[in-house]
Structure formats: structure tokens, C-alpha cells
Amino acid sequence: MSASVLFDSPGPRTRTRHRLYSVAAAVLLLLGAAWVARGLNDHGQFAYAKWEPFVTPSYVQALLVDGLLKTLEMAVLAIAGAVILGAALGLGKLSEHRWIRWPSAAVVEFFRATPVLLLMIFIWYRLGINEDSSGFLAVVFALTLYNGSVLAEVLRAGINAVPKGQSEAAYAIGMRKSQVMSVVVVPQAVKIMFPAIIAQCIVALKDTALGTAVLAPGLMYVGKAIYNEQHNQVPTVLVVAFLYVTVNLLLLWLATWAQKKYVGEKKLVVPMVGAADTGSAV
Amino acid sequence: MDFLTNGHNAYLESFFYTLMLFLVSGVLSLVLGTILVACRVGPVAVLRVAGGWYVTIVRSTPLVVVFALFQFAAPMLGIRFGWVQIHIGTVDFTSFFAVAVVALTLYTSTFVCEALRSGINSVPLGQAEAARAIGLTFGGTMSQVILPQAFRASVPPLASVLIALIKNTSVAYIFGVGEAVAQMRIMTNNYASERVPIFLTFAAGYIVIVFVVSFFANHLEKHWRTA
Numbered sequence: 001m002s003a004s005v006l007f008d009s010p011g012p013r014t015r016t017r018h019r020l021y022s023v024a025a026a027v028l029l030l031l032g033a034a035w036v037a038r039g040l041n042d043h044g045q046f047a048y049a050k051w052e053p054f055v056t057p058s059y060v061q062a063l064l065v066d067g068l069l070k071t072l073e074m075a076v077l078a079i080a081g082a083v084i085l086g087a088a089l090g091l092g093k094l095s096e097h098r099w100i101r102w103p104s105a106a107v108v109e110f111f112r113a114t115p116v117l118l119l120m121i122f123i124w125y126r127l128g129i130n131e132d133s134s135g136f137l138a139v140v141f142a143l144t145l146y147n148g149s150v151l152a153e154v155l156r157a158g159i160n161a162v163p164k165g166q167s168e169a170a171y172a173i174g175m176r177k178s179q180v181m182s183v184v185v186v187p188q189a190v191k192i193m194f195p196a197i198i199a200q201c202i203v204a205l206k207d208t209a210l211g212t213a214v215l216a217p218g219l220m221y222v223g224k225a226i227y228n229e230q231h232n233q234v235p236t237v238l239v240v241a242f243l244y245v246t247v248n249l250l251l252l253w254l255a256t257w258a259q260k261k262y263v264g265e266k267k268l269v270v271p272m273v274g275a276a277d278t279g280s281a282v
Numbered sequence: 283m284d285f286l287t288n289g290h291n292a293y294l295e296s297f298f299y300t301l302m303l304f305l306v307s308g309v310l311s312l313v314l315g316t317i318l319v320a321c322r323v324g325p326v327a328v329l330r331v332a333g334g335w336y337v338t339i340v341r342s343t344p345l346v347v348v349f350a351l352f353q354f355a356a357p358m359l360g361i362r363f364g365w366v367q368i369h370i371g372t373v374d375f376t377s378f379f380a381v382a383v384v385a386l387t388l389y390t391s392t393f394v395c396e397a398l399r400s401g402i403n404s405v406p407l408g409q410a411e412a413a414r415a416i417g418l419t420f421g422g423t424m425s426q427v428i429l430p431q432a433f434r435a436s437v438p439p440l441a442s443v444l445i446a447l448i449k450n451t452s453v454a455y456i457f458g459v460g461e462a463v464a465q466m467r468i469m470t471n472n473y474a475s476e477r478v479p480i481f482l483t484f485a486a487g488y489i490v491i492v493f494v495v496s497f498f499a500n501h502l503e504k505h506w507r508t509a
């Protein structure tokens with residue numbers, strides 16, 4: 001707090017004033033929290049019976065095994081697919097041949113601009129909505145296509161972020177394009193991309209919750225089953241939210257660590273959909 | 283292409299609904315996001331911490347879960363939207379619309395906050411020091427030097443947030459809102475043999491909206507970069 005762009009370092013009188021504001025804000029926030037707690041309490045949301053399922057082994061097991069594990073499984077499969085698809089599309093977009101570059105770009109823009117849910121429902125119908133596994137597969141395929149397209153842009157931005165001198169030097173010592181890419185550019189680009197890829201894992205994990213629209217398994221599905229049986233909507237959704245947030249915060253922490261370890265201050269800028277080709281790091 | 287000859291009105295109406303969801307929750311997200319960023323970068327410690335927690339937690343929660351939580355908990359807190367009864371043509375905006383707008387706003391405002399914060403962080407400290415050194419007041423430093431630069435720098439991330447919002451309006455379908463995805467499902471059921479063209483037509487609707495927003499954002503960014 002020593003130096004800020006927004007305001008000068010406060011003097012003793014201003015600091016006292018800020019402390020007063022802090023106390024006032026704390027009171028207001030506590031009042032707000034009390035209002036929410038009272039509203040929920042008036043509707044019996046803190047009653048033990050509403051929370052009992054979450055200390056009952058069979059329910060906990062359902063939440064963790066049929067819920068969290070399935071959700072993670074969908075997210076991991078989708079990200080694995082997305083990395084492969086992203087590498088293919090990203091290299092396609094960087095190709096020197098127009099007939100590879102343009103179709104790759106079209107595919108990337110299409111899937112980045114289409115809502116995942118729309119894609120998910122379409123794939124679900126294609127797979128047959130009465131099949132047992134179609135929901136699961138629809139989530140995995142839809143998330144693979146969407147995240148793959150985003151990762152294609154990440155890859156391109158990462159490769160463009162490698163200083164030009166690196167590839168120029170590699171060409172100068174007589175390497176071919178494939179060697180320049182695989183030996184010099186890509187290893188450096190992957191380091192820069194690492195935090196962005198982890199951030200994309202968070203997006204994929206969050207989007208698995210959309211699977212509730214295609215009857216896919218996972219946390220939301222189990223949550224729904226629990227609250228339909230126990231009529232404890234608010235506690236169940238809170239528990240589901242808690243599980244999602246916990247996993248996501250772990251990933252966020254991993255992304256921050258990777259940023260510090262591999263990248264430093266630089267931030268990878270991924271251009272938005274339909275933007276001109278300006279993907280580079282600043 | 284029976285679904286288009288019979289259903290082009292339904293198609294346009296559903297995208298009108300999507301567009302209204304986007305516009306209303308977009309404006310509200312910008313307002314709430316600005317308040318949040320003011321808390322996060324302001325001098326009041328309690329607000330800074332509270333804003334940080336709110337942003338971190340809501341950003342890590344899936345939108346579907348935010349929706350569900352608000353939908354279930356709001357009536358218990360006495361938040362009801364029965365009074366929302368707006369009818370434009372044959373399109374009805376009722377409590378479902380209001381719930382969707384609030385849920386989208388609660389979620390999107392955290393991303394708006396982070397986009398604005400990245401803009402503020404991109405202004406070099408020397409700018410503020412120079413402004414203070416030539417004797418500008420706090421208000422002058424803010425309005426003449428810091429905020430114009432911060433706002434320009436936050437246009438690209440803000441545009442990405444708004445584009446994500448356009449796509450996120452589709453989540454409202456899960457909670458009974460009759461927007462574009464809901465219409466696609468109806469048509470997918472009614473015209474089973476035309477599923478591929480139906481999907482492509484609805485995807486095209488979203489792509490058009492996304493590209494229009496993207497075009498404006500690009501234009502703004504280029505305009506300011508040369509200025």
C-alpha cells in the first residue's frame with residue numbers, strides 16, 4: 001500500500017478517516033449478512049434435518065463419487081481432447097498454406113462464438129437423447145470443441161510471444177521450419193502458455209455444470225437428485241457450490257504459481273472473437 | 283427448411299429475447315462491476331477484502347450454480363419479481379427474465395471488475411506521480427490522467443467479458459426462460475429431420491451478435507490507440 005496509481009499515500013488524519021470508513025463498511029456488511037441469514041433461518045434452512053444428508057455417509061459418497069468424480073472425469077477428458085484439438089487448430093492457423101489456415105481459423109471462430117450449451121444440446125440430440133451415456137459424451141465433446149478452439153488461440157498467442165530473434169537465430173544456423181518449431185519455439189511457448197491452459201481448465205470445469213441441461217452425470221445431477229428427495233434446495237446448492245469453488249481455487253492457485261515460476265510479469269493476451277490478428281504478449 | 287418458413291418469427295423473437303437479456307444484464311453488470319472495482323482498489327481495507335472475496339468466490343462458481351442458488355434463495359429473502367410484467371409485441375418479460383438478469387449480473391460483474399482492475403493496473407505509477415507533481419488535485423489526477431488511460435486499456439478485456447455474457451445468456455434456458463436455445467430445442471423436437479440446419483441457424487444468430495460487439499470493440503480500440 002505504499003504507492004498507488006489512484007491516490008497518494010495517506011497521512012495520519014486520512015488514515016483515521018479510512019479506519020472509520022472501514023468500521024462503517026464492516027457494520028453494513030454484517031447487517032447484510034445478518035439479513036440473508038435471518039431470511040434463510042425463517043425458512044428453516046439451518047435446521048439440522050436440511051443438512052443431515054451431508055453428514056450421512058451414503059449421500060456424501062454419492063456427492064463425491066457420482067458427483068465430483070464424474071465432474072472431474074468430464075473436465076479432464078474435455079481438457080485432454082481440447083489440448084490435442086487446440087494444438088492441431090493452432091498450428092493450422094499458423095500454417096503458411098492458405099488452404100490450411102483459413103479452414104482452421106473458421107472452425108476456431110465458429111466454436112468460440114457459439115454458446116457451449118447450444119453445442120451441447122445439439123451433440124446430445126445427435127448421440128440420441130435416450131442413450132445412457134449420451135449426456136456424458138455430449139458434455140465432453142462440446143467442451144472439447146469449445147476449449148480446443150480457445151486453446152488454439154492461446155497457442156498462437158504463445159508462439160507469437162516468443163521473441164522473433166529466437167526463430168531467426170534458429171533459421172540462421174540452418175534449421176528447417178519443423179525443427180525451429182519443435183526445438184526452439186514451441187518449448188518456450190508452452191512455458192508462456194502454461195498459466196492460460198490451467199485457467200482454461202477452470203473454465204472447462206465450471207462449464208461441466210451445464211451438463212444438467214443434457215442429463216449428464218456430475219455434481220449438479222447428484223445435487224438435483226438430493227434436493228428433489230430431501231427438499232433442501234438451498235443447502236444442497238451451497239454444498240455443490242462449495243465443492244466447485246474448492247477445486248477451482250486449487251486450480252487458480254496452481255495457475256498463479258505457474259505464472260510466477262514460468263512466466264513472470266508478462267501476461268498472455270488472447271485476442272477476442274472476430275478480432276484482427278494481433279495475438280501477442282505485452 | 284420448414285422450420286424457417288414456419289418459424290422465422292419465433293426465431294427472431296427468441297433472439298430479441300436473448301438480446302434484451304444481454305443488454306439489460308450487460309448494463310447492470312457494468313454498473314455493479316464498477317462499484318466492485320471501486321471497493322477493490324479503494325483505500326477502505328474492509329471493502330477491499332470483501333470485494334476480493336466476492337469476486338474470487340463468484341468467479342469460481344459455475345453460472346448454473348449461481349442461477350440455482352439465487353432462484354432458490356431469493357424468495358426466502360423476500361426478493362420476488364412478480365411485479366415485472368413487460369410485454370413488447372408477443373414477447374413477455376416476466377419474473378423469469380428478472381431472475382435471469384440478476385443471476386447474470388451477479389456473475390458477470392465480477393469479470394467486469396477484474397477487467398477494469400487490469401486497466402487500472404496498466405497505468406504506470408509515473409503518470410500519477412507526474413500529475414501530482416504538477417499540482418493537479420485528486421479529482422484532476424483522476425479525471426484528466428488516470429481514468430482515461432485506465433478505461434482505454436480495459437476496453438479489450440471488457441469486450442471479451444461482454445462476448446462471454448452474450449453466450450452465457452443461453453444458461454437462462456435451463457431456468458425456463460424462452461430465449462434462443464429454448465427455441466432451438468422446440469424446433470429440434472418439431473423438425474427432427476432438420477436438426478443440423480436448425481443448429482447452424484441458431485449458432486449463426488449468436489455469431490452475428492458476437493461479431494457486432496467485437497467489431498465495435500475493435501473500432502474503439504483502434505480509434506484510441508492512434509489518438
